[in-house]
Amino acid sequence: MKTFLGFLKPNALLLTLGFVMFSTMTTMQSCSAAFDQMGLDNITNIGGKLTDLMAKATEPFGKHEAAVKSILNDITKAADHAAGQKKNKNVADSWNLLKNDLVMPFFDRWKSKGVLDKDVVKESVGQVGKSLDAIKKAEMAKKK
8 A cells, every 4th residue: 555655645645545435435325226115115015915916816807807907007107116216227127027927927817717726826926925025125225
C-alpha cells in the first residue's frame, strides 16, 4: 500500500480511501431495487389464495371458474406492477414464469378435464409454492 499510494500524505490517504468506500457503497445501493410494500403485499395475498384455489382442483372446474379468472387477473396485475418498478426485471420475470409456465397450464388442464387427481394437484401446488417462495425472498431481500 505504501508504494501504491505512498505519495499521499496520511490525511490525504484517509480522505482518498473514504471517498473510494463512499463511492462503492452508493454505487452498490443503486444497483439493487428499492423495497416495494405493494410487491410484498401482492405475493403475500396472492400466494395463499392461489394455492388454496389449486387445492380445490379435485372438485369440478365450473364451481371455481370465477375464482380462477380473478386470481389470474391478480397475478397479471402483480406482474405488471413488478415490471413497472425500477431494477425489478427478475421479479417481473418470475411472476410471468409463474403465470405462464405453472399456473395457466394447471388451470387449462383442470378446465379441460373437469377435475384433477389429488396427486397431480399436490405436485402442482408444491411447484407453485416454491415459485411463490422465490418471489417472496426476492421481495424481502430489497433494501428498505
